[in-house]
Amino acid sequence: MANDDDRVYAWEMGLPTVDDLTPLTQPLIPPELASAFSITPENQRTMLEVNRASQNTLSGLRGGQLQTPSFNNHIKSFAEGRDDDNNNNNLSVEIDEEPDPSDSRKIRRTDDDLNSQADNCYDESSARSAAAVKRPRLVWTPQLHKRFVDVVAHLGIKNAVPKTIMQLMNVEGLTRENVASHLQKYRLYLKRMQGLSSEGPSPSDHLFASTPVPQSLQEPAGSGHMPVPMNYPPQMMQMPVYGHPGAGGSYHGFESHPYNNYGSSYHGVTHNNK
């Protein structure tokens, strides 16, 4: 006598996670292979292109009277529900795109896009090279910063250079300049804290104070470990929640374990209907 919710949940759990799926930005056939077998190489799809296609798909679904509202709700709840259930740490760069009065919604590189784009292809407007587009101001969310700190910690302090950090963070749209700039500030923060021992972080250190500083950074950590490629799961998961600078170092975020936490977690599908 299982009710519908249970059946839906069972169905959702049987679906592949975003981690199992090949990112849309990644060609199914490597260029080398394609050329070797004289196959016409696929067009490279960047995240920007994929996202644009997603927007078009969503706006198409919403705009046209063809769809019933409940249909859209199901798509959305599905995406959010899986995110919560699997505890996916799908980090992505969260960016605002001001020049678009027609749709003031925030554009996010999430698996909302992956879901929505599944039933549509990208059009010509998305075929433009996204490289030439200047990226909007990056927002260093606690999650993004956490990942940054993790990478810096796992690299030695000696290997923690912008380029390497950027690569290991593996975040779409994140540039070396972004990392370099953030690293600069982060180092200043570390320096200030080591100088004034036994003193709570400055109230102005909103972001940094909310993220624990790994011991790997406290000292030169002479352990000669080479850059070990740490595989972060593909991006996703954002929440408006901000760490409380309350001098305690209390913060909530993901704890280096992308998966697990299955049986005990409640799969409350949160509808953020605005």
Next chain:
DNA sequence: GGGCAAATAT
């Protein structure tokens, strides 16, 4: 390319 400080920009 990296590091840093100062100037800009949002």
Next chain:
DNA sequence: CATATTTGCC
């Protein structure tokens, strides 16, 4: 105002 980005210099 806080923070991210750009710039110039080493």
